[in-house]
Amino acid sequence: MEIIKTLGEFIIDRQHEYPDASGELTSLFSSIRLAAKILHREINKAGLADITGAAGDENVQGEQQQKLDVYANERFKNALAQRGVVCGIASEEEEQFVKFEETKNLDGKYVVLIDPLDGSSNIDVNVSVGTIFSVYRRVSPQGSHVTEEDFLQPGNKQVAAGYVIYGSSTMLVYSTGNGVNGFTYDPTIGVFCLSHPNLQIPEDGTIYSINEGNYVHFPEGVKKYIKYCQEEDDATSRPYTSRYIGSLVSDFHRNLIKGGIYLYPTSSRYPQGKLRLLYECNPMAFLIEQAGGRAIADPGQRILDIEPKKLHQRCPLFVGSPKMVDKLEKFVEEFG
Numbered sequence: 001m002e003i004i005k006t007l008g009e010f011i012i013d014r015q016h017e018y019p020d021a022s023g024e025l026t027s028l029f030s031s032i033r034l035a036a037k038i039l040h041r042e043i044n045k046a047g048l049a050d051i052t053g054a055a056g057d058e059n060v061q062g063e064q065q066q067k068l069d070v071y072a073n074e075r076f077k078n079a080l081a082q083r084g085v086v087c088g089i090a091s092e093e094e095e096q097f098v099k100f101e102e103t104k105n106l107d108g109k110y111v112v113l114i115d116p117l118d119g120s121s122n123i124d125v126n127v128s129v130g131t132i133f134s135v136y137r138r139v140s141p142q143g144s145h146v147t148e149e150d151f152l153q154p155g156n157k158q159v160a161a162g163y164v165i166y167g168s169s170t171m172l173v174y175s176t177g178n179g180v181n182g183f184t185y186d187p188t189i190g191v192f193c194l195s196h197p198n199l200q201i202p203e204d205g206t207i208y209s210i211n212e213g214n215y216v217h218f219p220e221g222v223k224k225y226i227k228y229c230q231e232e233d234d235a236t237s238r239p240y241t242s243r244y245i246g247s248l249v250s251d252f253h254r255n256l257i258k259g260g261i262y263l264y265p266t267s268s269r270y271p272q273g274k275l276r277l278l279y280e281c282n283p284m285a286f287l288i289e290q291a292g293g294r295a296i297a298d299p300g301q302r303i304l305d306i307e308p309k310k311l312h313q314r315c316p317l318f319v320g321s322p323k324m325v326d327k328l329e330k331f332v333e334e335f336g
């Protein structure tokens with residue numbers, strides 16, 4: 001009979017890799033796992049229940065919030081507050097960071113940054129969405145209130161990062177800095193099972209993912225790279241395949257498994273890029289590097305080395321197979 005390894009067992013097995021592990025990160029993961037299961041349930045019945053569509057509020061970026069965004073935000077916030085290992089969170093859906101003020105939380109070692117439901121405009125049309133999370137050790141003393149500095153750390157300080165993809169099946173993919181592992185949810189028994197051990201992105205790929213509708217607004221180097229992807233050349237398997245779902249987690253997940261590059265450059269519409277450094281770019285950059293890939297904002301500018309200035313800072317993102325990112329980087333270097 002096939003042996004199934006559950007996420008819980010996997011975490012316990014790996015604890016010896018962290019000499020100072022005291023079970024707190026394990027507890028933090030239990031919170032994320034629980035909230036992910038609840039979200040899985042809600043998203044699967046989203047077409048039935050009256051929870052799709054806009055909730056009426058706008059998020060801090062001025063975009064319409066969907067009802068499930070609000071729900072996901074509350075779920076993850078409550079789950080993370082419950083166990084007392086997290087002293088606060090920052091969420092893409094909230095303007096300010098959230099302090100957890102109970103005594104048990106003040107002693108918590110970690111902060112979590114989260115995009116509770118990324119790509120939520122896709123829910124109404126039954127396309128995959130995701131949750132993205134990022135974990136840091138606080139810099140303020142334990143026992144005190146969490147501060148903004150706890151959240152404004154560069155991505156290279158991440159202790160863990162991951163995402164949940166609510167797709168044709170629900171998966172949790174994460175890294176604690178020792179490779180990337182993927183777990184598929186079996187709803188019949190209610191557990192995440194190890195299905196994608198030690199994920200490595202192919203060194204090169206033939207998929208490019210970008211919202212080409214914005215082509216005229218892109219920098220010259222990106223335009224030239226897109227043309228390069230579309231040219232015919234048997235030796236390099238071009239033209240490449242264009243795949244863009246418009247849901248970062250889904251586009252990233254596909255490219256991680258098959259090899260490819262995801263691009264969200266600056267444009268006249270989004271002069272700083274659209275994606276958020278802390279909630280989207282940093283966790284994805286951490287994962288891709290752990291899987292052997294690259295993530296840059298500009299030529300020579302590693303995403304993980306950017307010093308954040310603001311919670312909701314935006315950032316261009318080029319992420320994927322290392323050889324594809326190298327190539328894109330050359331185009332942007334040459335043509336701007």
Ligand code: AHM
Nearest residue numbers: 117118119120121211246247248249
């Ligand atoms: P969101 O956090 O408001 O859902 O926006 C982020 C999403 C990403 O999932 C996706 O890659 C991108 O926005 C798509 O943007 P666009 O529609 O401009 O291509």
Ligand code: MG
Nearest residue numbers: 092115118119
């Ligand atoms: Mg998002």
